[in-house]
Amino acid sequence: MMMGLLAFESNQGLWNSGYYSQLFGIGGVMVTVAILWLSTGYFGGIGAPFAPYFWPYLAQLPKKKERKRPVRVYMDGCFDLMHYGHANALRQAKLLGDQLVVGVVSDEEIVANKGPPVLSMEERLTLVSGLKWVDEVIPNAPYEITEEFMNTLFNKYNIDYIIHGDDPCLLPDGTDAYALAKKVGRYKQIKRTEGVSSTDIVGRILLTFKQKEAGSMEATTDANVAVNQNTGADTYDKVKSQLSNFLPTSRRIMQFSNGQLICTQAPLPGARVVYIDGAFDLFHAGHVEILRIARQLGDFLLVGVHDDQAIRDRRGYRPIMHLHERTLSVLACRYVDEVIIGAPWEVSRDMITTFNISLVVHGTVTEGSSVVGIDPYAVPKSMGIFQTITSPKPITTVSVATRIIDNHEAYKKRNLKKKASEDRYYTQKKFVSGD
Secondary structure (H helix, E strand, C coil), X not given: CHHHHHHHHHCCCCCCHHHHHHHCCHHHHHHHHHHHHHHHCCCCCCXXXXXXXXXXXXXXXXXXXXXXXXXXXXXEECCCCCCHHHHHHHHHHHHCCCEEEEEEECHHHHHHHCCCCCCCHHHHHHHHHCECCCCEEEXXXXXXXXXXXXXXXXXXXXXXXEEEECCCCECCCCCECCHHHHHCCCEEEECCCCCCCHHHHHHHHHHHEEEEECCEEEECCCHHHHHHHCCCHHHHHHHHCCCCCCCCCHHHHHHHHCCCCCCCCCCCCCCCEEEEEECCCCCCHHHHHHHHHHHHCCXXXXXXXXXXXXXXXXXXXXXXXXHHHHHHHHHCECCCCEEEECCCCCCCHHHHHHCCEEEEEEECCCCCCCCCCCCCCHHHHHCCCEEEECCCCCCCHHHHHXXXXXXXXXXXXXXXXXXHHHHHHHHHCCCCCCC
């Protein structure tokens, strides 16, 4: 009987023959009598005044459930130098609603409030759209939630709540950028992801790369080595402040692995598994686009992320982001199904068999290597399962870093301004529940 009622609520009308028979009990007979009387006058001798006595029985009939409108939440940001902290913020925001709309702040607004952006609007839109938790993107969003824009969000985009992290977002005059949303009770807060920020990444880049010569970056020693080699207290503190503070946990990796599912889904039997590997350092729009194309070539995209030492051995310097940071950035991409953390440099036959790889791909735009060695794709090439795909964007990690080096003074000034506010945040930080 329960199954019948559930089906009745979701799909069927009152007079569908499959359910009409279920109404025949005492209540069903009385309902039928009432309907015949009201529509045909069949029981004319009873009289109309008695009709209201049948109405309570009509009210007891199962009603078709009205589908509730999905809860839509909004979160904005500059999303410059996209990192796992941005991705985790948007993941948390999505948990507060059914659909997540993301506003990407315009270049002009970033310049006015923070300093020059590293990435263009197009690149930032590509990065945000490529995240698995994002449903809709609004380009050129304002930095401040003004009354006019807030009404646009509520009326045009049907936004229910505006989301931001627990760290303060202040305008140049010191006022809260989300004051109006808080005032009208349409504001919700998430927990800031510790251990990374765009300011921190810019600092790492300025520390790692010394100068640009003849169109290529000359890399200095990595930050960890610099700490060991420099004995001066000032130098030590300066270098140490630029090291990653990220503390990876199995829970965080699980959260990123497949949205809100408990575990990553394995490829279905007979699925065409495509494999692509790389450093994926300073995860950028070029990475998103090459992963999108790779995913279109099969049913399941497996991504290998090389470890820090393997990258250093072949390029002469460590990546800006360490292995777990880069892994989370790749996992957050909507086109990725699974990641091999610390993937081997060479794709072996055993690896191909273990993961049932059907196709190994590599882009035409790659980071330079200072070591000439064995072709890492020799085996898949010999098996006839290797394919070179045209990279849709000429962006590389080095080219992104070069933009910062070329505008060293501007970004140094921007970092000093931001670092002061971040230092205040960490000094006054208290525990906030959340994930």
